[in-house]
Amino acid sequence: MVRIGAVGAGVATGAAAFALSETLPDANVTVLEASASVGGRAATERRGDVVYDYGANYLTSDDPRIEDLVTATLETDGLVDVTDPVWTFDAEGTVSEGRDADDHKWTFRGGLDRLASRLFTRTDAEMYPETRVETIVRNDRQDTWTLEDADGDRWGPFDAVLVSPPAPETASLLESADWDDRVRDHLVEAVTDVPFRTIWTGVFHYPFELERPYYALVNTDKNHEIGWIAREACKPGHVPAGESVLVVQANHEWSVERADDSPDDCLDELTALTADLLEDDRLGNPDWTDHHVWHHAIPEAGVATGPIETAADAGLHCLGDWVAGEGRLHAALRSGLEAGERIALG
Numbered sequence: 001m002v003r004i005g006a007v008g009a010g011v012a013t014g015a016a017a018f019a020l021s022e023t024l025p026d027a028n029v030t031v032l033e034a035s036a037s038v039g040g041r042a043a044t045e046r047r048g049d050v051v052y053d054y055g056a057n058y059l060t061s062d063d064p065r066i067e068d069l070v071t072a073t074l075e076t077d078g079l080v081d082v083t084d085p086v087w088t089f090d091a092e093g094t095v096s097e098g099r100d101a102d103d104h105k106w107t108f109r110g111g112l113d114r115l116a117s118r119l120f121t122r123t124d125a126e127m128y129p130e131t132r133v134e135t136i137v138r139n140d141r142q143d144t145w146t147l148e149d150a151d152g153d154r155w156g157p158f159d160a161v162l163v164s165p166p167a168p169e170t171a172s173l174l175e176s177a178d179w180d181d182r183v184r185d186h187l188v189e190a191v192t193d194v195p196f197r198t199i200w201t202g203v204f205h206y207p208f209e210l211e212r213p214y215y216a217l218v219n220t221d222k223n224h225e226i227g228w229i230a231r232e233a234c235k236p237g238h239v240p241a242g243e244s245v246l247v248v249q250a251n252h253e254w255s256v257e258r259a260d261d262s263p264d265d266c267l268d269e270l271t272a273l274t275a276d277l278l279e280d281d282r283l284g285n286p287d288w289t290d291h292h293v294w295h296h297a298i299p300e301a302g303v304a305t306g307p308i309e310t311a312a313d314a315g316l317h318c319l320g321d322w323v324a325g326e327g328r329l330h331a332a333l334r335s336g337l338e339a340g341e342r343i344a345l346g
């Protein structure tokens with residue numbers, strides 16, 4: 001029986017565990033996740049009857065395999081496609097029609113975090129939430145791996161490990177790894193080189209409906225403080241009638257500058273910018289808010305493949321959007337499927 005340890009329970013690990021369950025059903029998969037729930041950056045929060053996706057907004061795909069996985073293989077109950085379009089705006093705040101590059105904008109009535117939970121449900125993977133991996137240990141003599149968590153507990157031995165945190169977090173795990181090998185050094189160098197964008201996300205709730213001809217607005221010249229505004233009410237099942245929720249993502253520069261500022265000040269500034277952009281003063285006074293700072297939100301480039309392949313030959317498999325070279329859910333899913341299949345091939 002092959003023993004596999006996984007760091008992180010985002011969609012990439014979900015896809016890897018799913019692929020393993022299909023191709024190597026006897027494999028024993030142990031997943032250690034730092035947070036309390038699965039899904040990673042495909043994150044959903046619930047408040048009363050309101051559901052909102054405050055990380056990834058939706059799943060799209062230009063890959064028939066991912067489309068088939070989501071629309072036919074996994075449970076499709078509650079899968080919804082957002083049909084309202086995405087429009088654009090520029091640095092001056094001029095809104096224009098167009099740019100709906102994505103054929104589908106899928107989420108679930110219950111939220112986008114369902115994607116990861118539906119993948120894991122199809123597997124026998126053992127899930128350990130609130131378990132942060134601090135050290136990866138290579139056991140050369142046994143040709144195995146051990147994972148050590150923040151409480152000092154040791155997990156394993158494993159024949160292979162899956163490592164899925166965003167590149168900067170994976171880089172620091174690898175730097176502190178107990179693995180004395182040039183393969184590790186080359187891998188650290190490659191992973192450290194992957195730049196990530198920071199996104200400060202505000203969520204604003206209003207006790208009234210907001211009529212607009214679009215689901216979301218994206219800033220195409222990247223010179224506005226706001227990068228993206230989405231209306232959760234366009235997602236079936238997310239917002240009760242008579243209410244509105246806006247998910248507002250600030251651009252990278254704004255987000256980095258404000259990352260350590262008081263959230264209340266940031267929320268004040270973002271709601272004012274939102275009211276200004278959408279030309280509606282009421283939007284400056286939401287009746288409740290939420291926020292999240294995604295320090296490592298989206299990779300701006302991929303990773304050199306050579307060191308990733310060499311590490312996989314040694315049994316350490318990096319996976320995720322930054323390995324696929326695109327900061328999107330379908331890319332993370334594809335990377336996870338490929339990592340699972342690679343382990344199954346032996």
Ligand SMILES: Cc1cc2nc3c(=O)[nH]c(=O)nc-3n(C[C@H](O)[C@H](O)[C@H](O)COP(=O)(O)OP(=O)(O)OC[C@H]3O[C@@H](n4cnc5c(N)ncnc54)[C@H](O)[C@@H]3O)c2cc1C
Pocket residue numbers: 007008009010011012013032033034035038039040041042054055056057058059060131132133134164165166169173199201249294296297298319320321322326327328329330332
């Ligand atoms: C604000 C925002 C908006 C986005 N919008 C979209 C969108 O609309 N459409 C789209 O396709 N994509 C979007 N993305 C990108 C998408 O969310 C990611 O590409 C995808 O979720 C990456 O999945 P992953 O499994 O590779 O990584 P992650 O989801 O980051 O999973 C990694 C997991 O590892 C865990 N972890 C980290 N360190 C440790 C540790 N030491 N020990 C244990 N566990 C650990 C984390 O908690 C996390 O659960 C967006 C991302 C953000 C942040």
